[in-house]
Amino acid sequence: MALADIEPVSRESTAAIIARQLREAIMNGTFAPGTQLGETELAGRFQVSRGPLREAMQRLVSEGLLRSERHRGLFVIDLEPDDVHDIYSARFAIERAALIRVLRHGDREGLALRLLDAVEEMASATDGDEVSAADVRFHEELVAASGSKRLGRMARTLLIETRMCLSALHRTYATNEERVTEHKRIAEAIGAGDEELAVSLLEAHMEDAVQRLAPGTSLHA
Template identity: 70%
Template sequence: MTFADLEPIDRESTAGIIARRLRQAIMDGSMPPGTQLGETELAGRFNVSRGPLREAMQRLVSEGLLRSERHRGLFVIDLEPGDVRDVYTARWAIERAAVIEIMAGDREATAALLDETVAAMAMAADHNNPTALSDADLRFHEVLIGASGCKRLVRMARTLLIETRMCLTLLQTTYRRVDERVDEHNQIIKAIRRGDTPTVLKLLENHMEDAVQRLAPGTTLHP
């Protein structure tokens, strides 16, 4: 068989489907940090054998979303203050690089895409839907990174954004007014439209610094 003879796989594997569902449950807080994953319970819930379930869980271990404890099993990772800082420090590096690429390209096209995500945030805030608000918040940063056109930045951000979604679930209770989150993102878009790179970067940095301090009081983005 040659490389040309390989046929595309049309359907997602069972392990892939399970992994995707577990990621979503971790992201949206259905399986909060520290949750132990029981093979028997999950195999029954998904109606699958343990083989694909174990493969799926090992994928999440390799992605850093599950941790293995000897003689105890697998657990959703805990977000300790140092972990929160690590997530946002890495995100700052990626999003800073993305902004530099964006500002050298079609800023208006990027701003228009970001407008859509902020509109979704505002709608979620109006309907008092914190889950939808966090989903739209995450989408803003996915779009920002994707607009850089750099596939490697997008790939690097994938697991970080899942961990970020976990952080956003925890952040939901720290804002006195949800429109604070909407306004922060609108200010970033305005600076992108103006072509004001230093302001975009400063706003993003402040946005992440604020999140770190809300989630891990006494911890800062930069030492």
Template identity: 55%
Template structure:
């Protein structure tokens, strides 16, 4: 603590990638929207080279798709995609939970408790956007606490797609107190060292989300 460390420096491509990824996550670039190079380069104040490279990263990540002779488009998510996102998240987060229980549970509980506090505050204000942010941050911490960079990397795209689902189907989001209690039970299970209960709760959390987000 208190020691000066080098400040991370991002390339233009990384900055543009982060901007586009955030715009997709929050719906500023809507599902199905076409990305025009000239317009985006103008809005971002950059040349087309870094923009093209950043967009290709998003294609590889699965958040953009290419249509021959038409260009790049933000992906759209149907009911099958919604279910697939949450089932994939379940696989990753179950693995993360197992690793968390095998490693430093105390550190995980401390980090998750802090993330839960942010969720509690957002729920208190009944701010849906802040709740979604805090919900996502909680699950990012859960996967990060596993100590597996590969699980963490895989979770990142899925969490963006989760946010896209929630943007499109905001009315189905659980009540604030219900959301808080779902996450509090996860922290309690880790704190108590109850791996079987933790795995059951994370599975219920994901399957309940699929049901809530089910398109009529």
């Protein structure tokens, strides 16, 4: 194919726009795990025909965010204890590797400042969505600081399920203070260059989330 034969990329399709908005609604908990998605209601909400809506919903089925039940319809996936365990085990492996790489070869002080900035956002958040967004930013900063494209790519594949977990996790805290403190201590350990403490705190942070979301399940079970 010659360069002249390459055609301009078309605008985002209606189905793609709907899929993106549904994906965001699932991530932030607007559509909680187990929620049934009705075509009639959603077509009315999006003010579209059922054709692009069905195409969008099938995209999310292929992504694993929706499940189809025969004669019943489409439902947001449930995060079972095994799912929670898998998500946080994978996250810990990725973030531990990133943390060690930063502490041994990166700008740990610069990272600590960015992490503490995310902690401040978390502390001043006024609702669960803002808390979760700051939480995501904290962990994204940690992975990005490693400079590893592969760690970043692996972390991004877990983003939607991570956001789903964080939305559910927010409801398990009586106040925001404990969540803020956990993240602040990790940031301070990184700033101090204490690898053993930072890894230990990160592990305890992930273990606590697993226990909250799937009681009786352990990160290392």
